[in-house]
Amino acid sequence: GENVEQHPSTLSVQEGDSAVIKCTYSDSASNYFPWYKQELGKRPQLIIDIRSNVGEKKDQRIAVTLNKTAKHFSLHITETQPEDSAVYFCAARTDSWGKFQFGAGTQVVVTP
Amino acid sequence: EPEVTQTPSHQVTQMGQEVILRCVPISNHLYFYWYRQILGQKVEFLVSFYNNEISEKSEIFDDQFSVERPDGSNFTLKIRSTKLEDSAMYFCASSGTSGGSYNEQFFGPGTRLTVL
Numbered sequence: 001g002e003n004v005e006q007h008p009s010t011l012s013v014q015e016g017d018s019a020v021i022k023c024t025y026s027d028s029a030s031n032y033f034p035w036y037k038q039e040l041g042k043r044p045q046l047i048i049d050i051r052s053n054v055g056e057k058k059d060q061r062i063a064v065t066l067n068k069t070a071k072h073f074s075l076h077i078t079e080t081q082p083e084d085s086a087v088y089f090c091a092a093r094t095d096s097w098g099k100f101q102f103g104a105g106t107q108v109v110v111t112p
Numbered sequence: 113e114p115e116v117t118q119t120p121s122h123q124v125t126q127m128g129q130e131v132i133l134r135c136v137p138i139s140n141h142l143y144f145y146w147y148r149q150i151l152g153q154k155v156e157f158l159v160s161f162y163n164n165e166i167s168e169k170s171e172i173f174d175d176q177f178s179v180e181r182p183d184g185s186n187f188t189l190k191i192r193s194t195k196l197e198d199s200a201m202y203f204c205a206s207s208g209t210s211g212g213s214y215n216e217q218f219f220g221p222g223t224r225l226t227v228l
Binding site: 034036041043044045046049089096097098099100101102103104105 | 116123143145147153154155156157160162168202207214216217218220
């Protein structure tokens with residue numbers, strides 16, 4: 001089955017700097033890659049996603065890149081702010097309505 | 113904006129007891145999921161449900177677990193005889209039918225299950 005690896009497990013950045021989180025997946029049939037943000041004690045919330053027919057997607061300060069050949073995708077947060085502090089999970093899915101296979105999560109801490 | 117809701121927010125139970133975790137998915141969604149997250153670990157898939165039957169289940173979802181959609185709005189996860197290792201946050205999620213193959217799963221706020 002699909003296996004998703006996520007790095008780093010923790011990431012500390014100064015406010016205003018950029019943060020990059022990387023994920024790799026094992027199943028070449030995976031075709032949808034969402035990123036979820038989970039604040040302490042709250043539900044995971046989708047912040048951006050990318051489909052396998054797209055190489056990059058951007059939404060304001062957040063961008064995701066996908067390299068299908070290498071089977072990895074990355075989340076980029078620019079101009080980080082304290083409210084970006086949270087745990088970020090990447091995920092992969094092979095079937096249209098199937099399960100998500102999540103990465104282990106990255107604790108991002110943005111210090112003022 | 114519609115949201116997935118879950119009750120209770122926190123459930124404490126004794127080992128060996130049965131628990132039922134409840135979820136109300138977004139009303140026009142057809143696909144439902146349960147995930148769990150042991151403290152400090154990744155979110156793990158348990159089961160998916162569509163058209164009143166299980167679509168897929170993980171190795172975690174053994175005979176002690178069952179799911180049901182009893183009344184067209186609720187979606188429940190039952191653990192028949194809880195073990196200490198069942199202590200986790202359980203998330204319900206649902207997906208809609210807005211067309212296309214790529215649809216977000218909307219997560220509920222979770223139920224924290226503590227087995228003593």
